[in-house]
Amino acid sequence: xxxxxxxxxxxxxxxxxxxxxxxxxxxxxxxxxxxxxxxxxxxxxxxxxxxxxxxxxxxxxxxxxxxxxxxxxxxxxxxxxxxxxxxxxxxxxxxxxxxxxxxxxxxxxxxxxxxxxxxxxxxxxxxxxxxxxxxxxxxxxxxxxxxxxxxxxxxxxxxxxxxxxxxxxxxxxxxxxxxxxxxxxxxxxxxxxxxxxxxx
Numbered sequence: 001x002x003x004x005x006x007x008x009x010x011x012x013x014x015x016x017x018x019x020x021x022x023x024x025x026x027x028x029x030x031x032x033x034x035x036x037x038x039x040x041x042x043x044x045x046x047x048x049x050x051x052x053x054x055x056x057x058x059x060x061x062x063x064x065x066x067x068x069x070x071x072x073x074x075x076x077x078x079x080x081x082x083x084x085x086x087x088x089x090x091x092x093x094x095x096x097x098x099x100x101x102x103x104x105x106x107x108x109x110x111x112x113x114x115x116x117x118x119x120x121x122x123x124x125x126x127x128x129x130x131x132x133x134x135x136x137x138x139x140x141x142x143x144x145x146x147x148x149x150x151x152x153x154x155x156x157x158x159x160x161x162x163x164x165x166x167x168x169x170x171x172x173x174x175x176x177x178x179x180x181x182x183x184x185x186x187x188x189x190x191x192x193x194x195x196x197x198x199x200x
Contacts, residue, residue, distance in 0.1 A: 017160025021169050024151035028172060029081050031144040035175075036079050038137045039097060045130050046071050046104070052123045053107065057114045060107075067107050070100040084148075090173045104130070141175050148174045 050064050074096045083090050108127070117123050152171050155164040164170070 016163040017154055017157075018163050018167065020154050020160060021151070021164060021167070024147065024154055025169065027147040028084060028144070028151055031140070031147040032081060032084050034140040035137070035144050038133060038140045039074070039079070042100075042104075042130065042133045042137065043071055043074060045126060045133065048122075049107075049126045049130060052120060052126065053111055053114075053117065056117045056120065056123075057111065060110050063103070063107050063110050066103040067100075070096070070103040074100050084172050085170070087173045094175060101134075104134075145174050148172050 046067060050067055053060065054064055074093075077089070077093045077096055079093060083093055108130070111117050111123075111127075152174075154160050155169050155171050
């Protein structure tokens with residue numbers, strides 16, 4: 001009788017989505033760890049990049065300060081696996097990473113004005129590493145988004161939603177685009193040719 005009851009309970013639990021909730025939750029943790037790993041890699045590259053740029057383009061002090069401040073802001077937020085369970089802290093972390101991405105992008109645009117930087121081997125190597133890390137961040141974020149989507153569908157679908165309520169599995173926040181309103185606005189296109197300067 002006891003063996004029959006165990007088999008019955010095992011069958012009920014396997015059909016209620018508990019195992020799926022567990023596996024998708026673990027996938028989120030692994031995906032989030034990879035996102036954090038790539039963010040940390042980028043943060044570790046920034047001080048060397050800033051130092052090289054400061055040496056060759058000291059007049060770009062404002063952008064260097066922005067990058068340094070954005071990195072410090074990111075570093076001040078405790079990035080733990082539990083962060084994904086706190087929507088407010090998760091949003092703050094995501095916003096801080098967005099600020100750092102933006103500041104770093106501006107820095108990379110500014111340094112193009114300084115050909116002497118391109119001749120510094122250390123800069124070229126760092127630039128390649130930063131660009132590679134940005135690509136890896138995109139891939140890691142996409143994996144996390146996919147893992148969260150799969151988990152959230154399980155949490156919200158019947159009958160696994162009942163199991164989720166019973167065992168306190170809650171919907172987790174996904175990563176979003178920081179400037180969603182900006183990118184949804186169509187660009188302004190002006191085909192009018194600039195006026196030529198009068199001949200002297």
